[in-house]
Amino acid sequence: MGRRDLRGLKYLHAFIDRHGKARYYFRRNGKRTPLPGSIGSREFMDAYAVCLADEPAKSSRRAAAAPGTFAALAVSYYGSPAYRDLATSSKANYRRVIDGFLQEHGHRRVDQIRREHIDAIIGKMANKPGAGIVLLKRIRTVVRYAIAIKWLRHDPTLGATSYRSKEFHTWTEKELAQFEARWPEGSRQRLAYTLLLYTGQRGSDVYRMSYAHIDGDTIEVAQQKTGQEDSDEKLVIPMHRNLRRELSLAKRKHVVILTTAYGQPFSLKGFGNFVSDAIQAAELPARCKAHGLRKAAARRLAEAGCTAKQIQAITGHKSLEEVERYTRKADQMLLARQAVAKQENNGGS
Structure with missing residues (x-):
């Protein structure tokens, strides 16, 4: 990776050690944190994203307790x-x-x-x-x-x-269509939305995704909330055709997939504000939050007839309890439609 790409990563510094190997570290407000792996690798970008999202301490000294x-x-x-x-x-x-x-x-x-x-x-x-x-x-x-x-x-x-x-509101099909009508394919807002909806992941994992996580038609996710970034238990999610299309239209400016208008990686808070602004601009109701897209992903999978285990393989929920709620609701809706159809076909009023 050239010097231009290195400058594109905020607070990133590099030096050549005595063995001639490039070493990288994140430095902000005097705090220096070494970054593992080679620049652009999964472990490197995960560590960089965590450092970038970390708010600097308000005071470096604290009175003795x-x-x-x-x-x-x-x-x-x-x-x-x-x-x-x-x-x-x-x-x-x-x-x-x-x-x-x-x-x-x-x-x-x-x-x-x-x-x-x-x-x-x-x-x-x-x-x-x-x-x-x-x-x-x-x-x-x-x-x-x-x-x-x-x-x-x-x-x-x-x-x-x-x-x-x-409980977070699960986006309806009408609300999903309204967002898509406001933000066309190829826009940064549509890309963020598509990653959230078609990977079924939390915003805290989506904003960190990089092109290094993509391998053919799959994307690898190390969920922060479940501690997967510190283990070998990572999700490998096949990408839906809509996600593959959106990625093909994206203007690649960085190793991180989602970037600010200036081509820099988002902080977690900045990404949350970006998605919230996009939802507001689409004139969606206040109940529509970014996390509701994760729930919409699970709902769609349930309505498609996926089992709780299959949904869990995408969303990465540690417990089946919440996932089973989606399948039960989908089963109820399917059975209700079948019941009404039978009633109509039987000539019932």
């Missing part, structure tokens, strides 16, 4: 196998939420936390119910770690409730 406090507990937890064994993306998400909690409550003693304190903390997040759900999960994470290392004897989060999680 007082013994027995949540701040001290977090330091211990971050050094534990329970945290270190998490997938790279999960580590970043856990730390973001826990560090946010520490900003207000890090000075409080762990052994003095009570159920009513948990309720009060979560209760303040009525305007952000989704964040409240996640915060309660992460408080439970550190509290149960505290129990494991004998800082606590009882779990103060037991019985604590958060806001009900709202």
Whole structure:
């Protein structure tokens, strides 16, 4: 890869080691992270995408944590196998939420936390119910770690409730057609939509996909949420003809498939905003979110008669429970149509 391509990767630096081998690292705000593999390879681009999506720390120095406090507990937890064994993306998400909690409550003693304190903390997040759900999960994470290392004897989060999680809306065929009518084939918006819909993956995996992941008529996916990027358990998904066509029309400017208007890789947040803007421009209802395309992919597969196992082979769900909901709904719809058809054919009114 030439010098021009190297400059196209933001924050990327390179040097030749004493053995004459090219070495690459990601450097931002003084933090330097080595990147594995050769430039453009799967492992290289996955590591680069994670670094790019990582928000730089607001402060490089933090006051020493007082013994027995949540701040001290977090330091211990971050050094534990329970945290270190998490997938790279999960580590970043856990730390973001826990560090946010520490900003207000890090000075409080762990052994003095009570159920009513948990309720009060979560209760303040009525305007952000989704964040409240996640915060309660992460408080439970550190509290149960505290129990494991004998800082606590009882779990103060037991019985604590958060806001009900709202299920993502599954896009209808009419909504899919409306998006396609607004964004023609060959546009960046249509490419992002097609990757989401025809791979059935989360946005956190789609924005990182590179041309190095494509092998003939298949695309390889290492799901961050399930920790597959740190293992050999990767999905190999045959590409639907609509996806192959869209990729053939794409203006290839980078090793990463989806890029900004300036030809640079997206951050995860930037990709989310890009898709949200495209949905809004298509004048779709607010219920239509990027994740709903993953659900639409599973719905279509179920309606095509795919088994739960076959759908799971595409979406990569670890549990069959959610996948089976799609097949049950599709079976119900099919049986209902057959019932009405029989009624009509029998002359029923």
